[in-house]
Amino acid sequence: MFSQPGKTKFQVDLRQHLRDQNISGNLVHLICEVAEASKYVINAVRTGDLGVAGTSNLYGEEQLALDVLSDRIMRKRLQHSGVVCNIASEEMEEIFQVTSNPQGMFSVAYDPLDGSSLVDVNLAVGTIVGIYQGQDLLQPGRKMVGAMYILYGPRVSLVYSVGKGVYEFTMNQLMEYTLTREQIQMKPCGDIYSPGGLRKKYNESNERFIRYLEEKGSKLRYSGGFVPDINQILMKGKGLFMYPALDGSPNGKLRLLFELNPMAFLLEQAGGAATNGEIPILDIEPEGLDQRCPVYIGCREDVSKAGEFLNGTC
Numbered sequence: 001m002f003s004q005p006g007k008t009k010f011q012v013d014l015r016q017h018l019r020d021q022n023i024s025g026n027l028v029h030l031i032c033e034v035a036e037a038s039k040y041v042i043n044a045v046r047t048g049d050l051g052v053a054g055t056s057n058l059y060g061e062e063q064l065a066l067d068v069l070s071d072r073i074m075r076k077r078l079q080h081s082g083v084v085c086n087i088a089s090e091e092m093e094e095i096f097q098v099t100s101n102p103q104g105m106f107s108v109a110y111d112p113l114d115g116s117s118l119v120d121v122n123l124a125v126g127t128i129v130g131i132y133q134g135q136d137l138l139q140p141g142r143k144m145v146g147a148m149y150i151l152y153g154p155r156v157s158l159v160y161s162v163g164k165g166v167y168e169f170t171m172n173q174l175m176e177y178t179l180t181r182e183q184i185q186m187k188p189c190g191d192i193y194s195p196g197g198l199r200k201k202y203n204e205s206n207e208r209f210i211r212y213l214e215e216k217g218s219k220l221r222y223s224g225g226f227v228p229d230i231n232q233i234l235m236k237g238k239g240l241f242m243y244p245a246l247d248g249s250p251n252g253k254l255r256l257l258f259e260l261n262p263m264a265f266l267l268e269q270a271g272g273a274a275t276n277g278e279i280p281i282l283d284i285e286p287e288g289l290d291q292r293c294p295v296y297i298g299c300r301e302d303v304s305k306a307g308e309f310l311n312g313t314c
């Protein structure tokens, strides 16, 4: 429903749009708090220190000052939102408990600055967020009540779903998010592919799948940032992103809770698919915060074709 008198549909601001979605006031508030936090993150990305922080995250990766700052911005905002009980971040070792009373509250898993190795070369990066009702963060992604990402590119855009389709908002000159696309839909198959990881470490099935994509005329489109790469596929409505198991890294690179679940939720909501090559990403039972898994995400038919190459039926 659209209810902002005197405004066209595409001048609608995020809060009003969310109020019209028939979701709880607490969820509206939470999404708006993330949107507010993103304004400080983009400011940090545009003007902040590009150096290292001198610390490492739970994966042993060196943290940038910007990783640490973005994490603090997000955490503080969520902590003081009044609607969040547990917080997990790719940059924190443990779950941060805000309150032990989960009544009417949400838990949030986020990656504050995904693609931070691209910051020093001034390419697009993003924030990824998954939202769960109550206090349990170690649940299959299908239990999420909402997912979103913010893309810090030449423009800043926010893409979200609360299970009622996928919407894109873009930041205007007043730093407000206004609606730019609604009910985003993926085509059944596409002609863009984004292959993560070192190709010489692919196994034979993944190598054959890549050759199949190339032979069918797919174009390589890979920025090295998960958020812009997924955003391209979602906004064009076509394509496939993969980060497969690699020789020496059987679980690939990307993280189930902080990266894959939110993106899988959004892509499924848009009529696409996301699997680990066997089962939907959203059906995986997480065993730990730091779980990684291989991923094939994008158009339904392309994702299912990947599965056929992996299980040997193709």
Ligand code: FDP
Pocket: 113, 114, 115, 116, 117, 118, 195, 196, 197, 198, 224, 225, 226, 227, 253, 254, 255, 259
């Ligand atoms: P980064 O290491 O720069 O933070 O998961 C993180 C990520 O970037 C994703 O954004 C990106 O898709 C992937 O890693 C890129 O990895 P490769 O360089 O191995 O392809």
